[in-house]
Amino acid sequence: MAKRLVPILAMILVIMALYVFMLAVAELPPYGNVDNPAHNYVYEHYVNNALEETGVLNIVTAIILDYRSYDTLIEATVLFTSIMAVLITLKKGEQH
């Protein structure tokens, strides 16, 4: 009895959760609109000043390698971490 009820209950939960999701998505600022809060002074600063400040034409490059270079260092560290993780998982570590 209970075993049959559990999936049904879960289904009801999921549907209600989806409903909340939809409410949330409907609330989000309209897609692709220039006036969205996401395209605010930060965006304007990047687009207008990236060339003068960094001398790079590609603004994405300017962001990841200059404005947010600390992030990129850590991103490289993530790669390094995963390499070490794979090593410690698969390798025995004997050198000879």
Next chain:
Amino acid sequence: MVALVKENAPILIVIASLFSAYLLPVFMQYRRYGIVGFLALATQFFVLFGGIFLATQVLAKGSFRYILAGWEAPWGLEITIDPLSTLFLIMIGLINLLILVYALPSLADELGNKVRATWFLTLFMLLTAALCGMALCHDLFNLYVFIEVATISGCAIVGAKGDARSTEATFKYLILATLGSCFVLGGIGFLYNLTGNLNMLFVNHELAQTWSNYQYALWVSLSFFIVGFGIKSAVFPLHVWLPDAHSSAITPASAVLSAISVKGYVLGLVKVFYIAVGPLIVASLNISDILLLLGMGSIIAGSIFAIAQTELKRRFAFSTIAQIGYIFLGLGLNNQAGLTGAFFHIFSHALIKTALFLIAGFILIKTGKSQIKDLTGIGKQMPLTMGAFTVVSLGMTGIPLFSGFIGKWNLLLGSLEAGNWLAILVLLAGSILAAIYLFPIIKQAYFTTNQDYAELKENTIMIVPILILAGTVLLLGIFPRPVLTLASQAASMLLGQ
């Protein structure tokens, strides 16, 4: 030179641990295992003293920010040095240092050879760096990247043992933790969508004006955060990976995971909720109630599951879930005393849990016993270890004069202030349950004698960190002032007083 280091200490702490992690395999390439150990220790020293130095600065001058790469806040990244982050830095430095002192002599034997030990240390340093970074970061996406480093390195040190059991646990941990990271990333995405900023202060600033337009979206975002950080910090219904991972890993790994890593994610949650979103919005969306419920559930469920465990490390792992519950409860109380209690409890639980895991590991190394029922009469053979265990478990139950008491006392005050009688009941029940799952071990160790061990010697260096931890638990119980000051200042900072 000194001035330069002092000026740039905040970022140097992270950078130094990162670079020492990069350097460790290089030294091992030239067979310099001694240098590897020394470098690891020195880095932890640096973190500890850096943390203390920053804490004195924060206490003297108040919180301050440090701008990275010369770009001002909303465009570039910045890191913040406040009471909370310095409290974490001190904790990370102290605990990791003691764990390393414990681990270094036996690490190569436990993992097979020195090369694997170096890899383990590398991952350990990466975990340290990531946790320091999480403590200091002031940018949501930066937080996410650090979380990923911490997750991968945390999983990897669980799997370092290399047997089937730990590999399975690692896989489970990795899948669930990545799920959690996805949730966190999703939450950040929503916040970015609503505010256009990633810097926490600016997010807070933007949200304060517009949040009433986006109630559902904000709610979805915060739910993402709760689930994501909840999985990673192993709060009750989301705790499923923790007991497996912590009980199957080698001792230093389980100690660092249980004592610090889990709380790093709690810190992430605190930063997002209290700095980025702000206590007002958190209170008006009833997030506090959810945290409170999660906390209470964790305390009760974690303690009850802990009682059922027959293996020492697994029992301690479940007890971690219960203790995380205390921290969530304190966060959910959303008042000065509650937050102070939560932050103090973070510190004192780090000490206590590290000591417990180190003791479990020490007993395992010396006697080969991991089941509780096999520990008969061990109190007579290992008086120092079990003495420390007694002190620490008294601390865990929250007896006055031990550090656990101060945290729980503040939590009780917070619950009284909030008028939440259920929380008070749960806090008291948690203490009783902690006594139920810890004291039988003491009883087993001291009051049963029907087993002869071979000559046990406790005179290795491994006993030193255990004794230091037990001593600190006592000392902090009697003189809680320094940590309590940091904790209460952190609380008042978060509540915007």
Next chain:
Amino acid sequence: MTFSSIACVGIPFIGAGLLRRTKSRNATALLTWLTTTIVFGLSVYFFVQTRASYPLSDMTAAIFSLISAFTWWLVSFYLPEYMKAEERSRSFFIFFLLTLGAVQGIFLANNWIVLLAFFEIMTVTSFFWVIHNQNQEAITAGYFYLFLGIAAGLFIAIGLVFINSLGLPLEIGVNLVSLSNSTLLSWAIACLLIGFGIKAGMVPLHIWLPKAHTVAPTPGSALLSGIIIKCGVYGMIRTAQTINLTNPMASFPTNTGLIVIILGILTMLLGVSLALLQSNAKRLLAYHSVSQVGYIIIGIGTAIYLGNEGSYGLAGAIYHTINHAFFKAALFLGTGIIYLRTGQQNLYKMGGLWRKFPITALLMLIAVFGITGTPGFNGYVSKSLLHHGIIEAAAVGGGLLPWIERLFNLVGVGTTASFAKLYYLAFLRKADPELEINGKENGLLIFPLLIFALVITFIGIKPELFLNKAIILALPELGVSSINNLLATNFWVGREIFNMIITLLAGISFCAIGFRFHLFHYQSPAWLSIEYLGRNFIKGLSYLGSLIERKYEQAMANLSAQAKTCYTWILNFSSRLDTSGWGASGQISFSNINFDVYLILIAFAILLIYILL
């Protein structure tokens, strides 16, 4: 906290740690002496430093710390010689030092929690003094001591919990009544007074005191009577400080002071009347500790009662605390010498000892002069201050208080009588032929007595010195600011001296009458005697006690069985929960990964739905 104060607390603990490693008896003694000497030096330094930075620092703490370190230092001369006769001397030395550290911690703490912590440590470590002999009597007394000590600690802790839950600071020396007028605060202060009162030996909770002081080794008794019960007194003074002393009758429950005064006078009367009936020297002295603490409590009570004007009472209380430490320690140490050489504590079996122990006899006479309040010795000084205080209280309050003043004088008579009895029986009377005496006085045993006697006389002759240089400085920070009368006190008023001499003469004649008519061991028909009644009463009590004990044991057995069942039930319950789906106990639940993800998603869904509700 300054460095020297931390060192005062820490060094005894370090010393005690080192004592475990000493090889010989001499080394142990030397190390103990060295530690106490260092602590004494440090506390002198601390005192001087405190005086130098006077209005900023805590004079009360410095005075108490100095006196306790001084007494400990002197006793450490006496200790090795005395402990030669006892077993397990090393452990006594260790606890001797531990207790020193704890007591210093109590006096130097600036926070109630720290004070409470050291208070508990002090209770536990001095418990080992009491049970040192490990015979049945000692163990009974020890458990009495321990349980009442723990009860005291609990009372204090409850008081502190109340204070903290009102959001008041837990620093010592904060005037709490001005910060809050909640009734919970009155309960808190009542709890604190009871807690410290138990330790000080206040009636009706003094019952542990005579037992414990009698069975402990004599240096232990001297310190228990001289200093340890003063920890309670110190706590009461500090509690009085939290009540608004500068503005007394208006603010706080007005009769607090009166209640404390009445408790004080009851303590005095009970102590002295029981002391008169004792034949055991140490027990007699122990009951006198009760009565002398009554004096001190009366002083504190008048200070609470009169508030800002209560400078005589408070100064008298502090002064009497100090004086009592000196003469009571001296008396105990003197009895200790006699006990050491004769093995006798029963007064009726001693006699004529002044021939064998002339110096002890002389020095003890000085101490007796001190405790009876003979003019020219220190007891006179503090008693006349206290007397002044009670007269002032009577002038303000009227009612019961004038009677209390008369009873106060009566206690003086009783004190004199009982000490005249002690001195006569032990030293002056013809020697008992059965008394065996082995050995003589010894320089090390006499030295502390000598110093005490010198101090007693010195204070008696120049009372203003210590009063003006130390005690008066402590008063303003305790909340009593009108000290001008006190500064101008003249101790050599004819009327006071006359009053004292009358008291002394009355006491001695009462003693003589007592001996003449055998009042002190009055043998009436059995059914009338107090002892008979008492014996039957005690029989009844013990029967009741054993009944209660049996019931209690049954209940405990039941309870533990219940607890065991409960524990097993919780264990079964949680293991069932644990294996059926939530994860498997003791093994990795890897296949549950589906279930785990499911759980997480359901939690997420529930969270999302929460906003709809």
Next chain:
Amino acid sequence: MELTIGAKLLNNYPFLGSLIIFGIGCYTVLSNSNLLKKLLGINIMESSIFLFYVATGNIRGGVPPIVDLAQPEALYINPLPTGLMLTGIVVSISVTGFALALIIKLYRFYGTMDANEIFEIRNEGKNNGSSS
């Protein structure tokens, strides 16, 4: 002009789509007992979040954020989410690599990649161990 919820949803279809893909990822993780497929499910979830970010950064009528000096008035799309997702992809790759390594190791231990089969093998081993 006030839009209905349905119209808003239609307007915001990329966000809704990304969240639906998120659900598909969850379902994949849940329904497959094969470890590799579970990993794929996680990857799908991550990709859906990336999609969400990129959709956030898009502006209708915008051009890629590479400064074209010939057209100073061009409307560029928001470069920040794109940059963030470069980092996100690297993170995702790292996790995937590590998880694959773990799967290889589990395969070496048990000879299978199926979670249920692994559980059975473990249980058998345990039963044999206890009986012998």
